[in-house]
Structure formats: structure tokens, C-alpha cells
Amino acid sequence: MHWNQTSDEIANLVHRKSVEILSEVGFSVPDSETLAKLKSAGFLVDDESQMVRITKDLLDEALHTLPQNVKLYRRGSQVGLDFKSRSHFMGAGTPVNVQDLDTGERRAATRQDVRDFVTLQDALFQVDIVRPTVTATDMGEGSDLIEIAELLRFTQKPIVHRTLSPDRVDAAVAMLAAVAGGEKSLREYPNFATLYCPISPAYFTEENIQCMLRWAHHGVPITLLSMAMGGASAPATLLGELVVINLEILAWMIVLQILFPGTPLLYGSVSSVLDMRTGILPLGAPERGMINSGAAIMANFYGIPSMCGGLSTDAKEVDVQAGFEKSVTAFPLLVEGASIIYGVGAVDAGSAISYSQMVMDNELIAGLRRMMEGITVHDLDEEIELIKANIPRGNFLKEKHTRRNYKRHWQPELLNKDAYETWVVDRVQVAEKSRLKAKDILVSHQPLCLPAEVEAEIERILRKHLAPDFALNK
DSSP: OOOSSOHHHHHHHHHHHHHHHHHHTOEEOOOHHHHHHHHHHTOEEETTTTEEEOOHHHHHHHHHHSOSOOOOBOTTOSOBOOTTTSOEEEEOOOOSEEEOTTTOOEEEOOHHHHHHHHHHHHHOTTOOBBOOOSOOGGGGGGHHHHHHHHHHHHOOSOEEOOOSSGGGHHHHHHHHHHHHTSHHHHHHSOOEEEEEOOBTTTBOOHHHHHHHHHHHHTTOOEEEEEOOEETTTBOSSHHHHHHHHHHHHHHHHHHHHHHSTTOOEEEEEOOEEOOTTTOSOOSSSHHHHHHHHHHHHHHHHHTSOEEEEOSOOOOSSSSHHHHHHHHHHHHHHHHTTOSEEEEETEETTTTEEEHHHHHHHHHHHHHHHHHHHOOOOOOOHHHHHHHHHHTTTOOGGGOHHHHHHGGGSOOOSSSOOSOHHHHHHHOOOHHHHHHHHHHHHHHHOOOOOOOHHHHHHHHHHHHHHSOTTOOTTO
């Protein structure tokens, strides 16, 4: 993304204006119990309006305790993802619709789809962090716990999800701790992060506030994930929208650090700009990549990982539009070093998840990652001698140097590189190749199972907090 100012200038300006607003106007906390806690902690609270303002001392204290080394781990591993070395890609989530793998038609997502999408992400090499991606609509109100259980069962990769009600947070933590080997291990080597979205500008629901505070009590990493809409719930300019994103995230960074010092936090944004012609929020707009790369800039300013919406499309199927939009929304995030790029598998502005698109996204990510490697600087003595020896009109195909190095160049699995005469014989479209690969993975890939005693403990927790018929292996 090209900004007229440097990243440091943008970050300092947006931070300064965010602090001004939070000090003079504040943010909404529609929960009397939390308001009382904040008043006791030194926040400036107006009980009647339920508005809360910060002070310089609170800001300084919060930024002092804000962890700078937040990591997510694979199940059973003590080696965390390196958020500073490269961007990591994560499944999208969690609409209620899926594009059926066999018919291609849109239908309601089920628990089996959750399992299948988790299994698919587990198998796809370019997917680093796994989400349920869809909501198990056949599981009723307790689907969030079911979805967390399926994440734990069907992947070893780091996972991200949320509970929709605070009374299910403790049950979720109990399952996570059972897999981690205890809550102490979960705190030290978390394989899970949660995420909650404000209603811009600067309003979290009472239920989401209570959920975040419960997760923070257990020391689980929390993503504050803005969904600002430029021109609707935020100013129409990208810089003005970035101020809204930042002030609502900064507000709760301060709250969580003051109430639960050391809580690991991620800076998140899945924001975009409103399409004034249609009244919809297009996620494939180039501005989505631009504004969310601004969020990555702010995360780097505060020294914490970012989770940014990209790899996005408004296309309804695997087609040219999807490829274009996913590229233009992901590339700015790669340039600014977003820690996590959120969107694998999503189509139709995130309202549905596609098996075929998830496989195609894996291919797209591989190409983007190869591009971001750039040209490696190394000793050129061997190449110089080869060039000298092959002038004029030499051919490097015969050289041992070529045989040693050509495999470094990226080769796609799905995209077609054949000559026209070869391609025209079969004419297999990329979307169909993606669909067939997804089917093959779901038949052949076997995620590593949990120990039997851990499976039994997850089953017990689900039965206790939901109902007897919510068996884990239903």
C-alpha cells in the first residue's frame, strides 16, 4: 500500500488523535458491573451515559504491561509461530452458508462441514491457522462449543474461534486445557486465540464485554477485531476510518491491560468501505486491503501481532473476479507485514465458504509468498563465470548450476501452464481441479487423533454444558 506519509508518521498521527478522542469523548461500556470496575481502576466514568474516558496514566500503564511477544503454538508444541518473520494465513469465518462440494449450490452449513473444513485446512500447507470457517447450524445455540471441539479434534495447527455467550467461556477453556495438559500449559503455550468485534464506532455489546473479560481471566489471547465501514460507521476517508479502528481497539487494549495486566492481545481489523451505489460492504474492494494494512501499521506501532482481513472477494464462485480481488486485498497486507491474514475459503463478501475456493486460495498464497521473497542477494562468482562462458547466444539448460537451482522457482498444482494443444484436449477448468482436489483431501487426509482420555474429557465437558445428545462423535 502506498501512503503519502511514512508508516511511522501515520502511526503517530492516528495514535495521537485516538488518545485525544478517548480522553475527551471516550467509549461506550454498556455493562454496569464493568463500569464499576473501571471507575475503581481510575477510568473517568459517566454512569448515566455509560461512557468511559481514559487518562494518560492509564494509557502509560497499559502500554507498559502490554505483552510484546504474543505467540500461537501448534497443539503439543513449544515452538510458536514467528509473527515477525512473515505473514500467516488463516481460514475465514464463520458464516452460516456453504457452497456444497458436490453440487456447488449454497446451503446451510452443518457440523459435518465444520469437520471437513477443519480437515481441509489441516491438510493445506499454506494455511497456518485454522478456523471452523462456518457455523454448525444444525447444532443450535451451543454450536460454538461444538466448533471448538471439532477444531481440537481435527487439526494440530493453531486455532481461532469465539464463544457467543460468557457462560460458555469456562467450558471452552476446560476443553482447551484438557488438550494442552492443564490450564498452566495453555497459558504458557496457547494454541488458541479468541476474537470479538465492536460495533463501530467504539461500542462493544454487554455480552461480548463479559466474554472478553472471562477469556482474559484465563489468560487466553484475545483479538480485538474492528469491523468499521468507511462512509457508514466510520469516516469515508481511509485515514479517518483508521482512527475509528484504532481508538476502539486502543480503548480495550487499555481496559484489558488495566483489569488483567499481561493479557496477550492481537490487533485486528476486517474493515472495508461502503459501496454507496448498492449499500453493501464490498470485501473485494482494493480499499479493504489498504485500510487493513493500516491496521497492520498500528499493530506494529504498539508492538503486538495483527489479524487483518484480506484474501477477500465478492465473487460468488472460483473465477477471474475471485482471483483478482483476493490478490489485491492480500498484497498490501503482505507488504506491511500483517501477522495473520484472514480470509481463506471465503466467497461472496464472506457470506459463504467454498471448498473449491479454499483449495484455490492455498495455491494463490503459495504464489504470493514466492513473490514476497524477492531477489536473494548472494555471491555471484559462479553465475558471472557462466555468463562469460555462454556469450554470445549460449544456452544455460546444459549447466549443472541450472539443474541445482531451477526447482527454487514456484510451480503451481492447479493453474495450467501447458501449451494450448495440450490444454485443449481435456479443457479441465481450474475451479473443477480445485473441487476434485478438495474431495481427494477429505478422503485421504487423516488428522492426528487426540488421546482417548482427552477425547473422553471433551465429551464429558460438552455433555455437561450442553445436553446428553450433543455427543462429540455425533
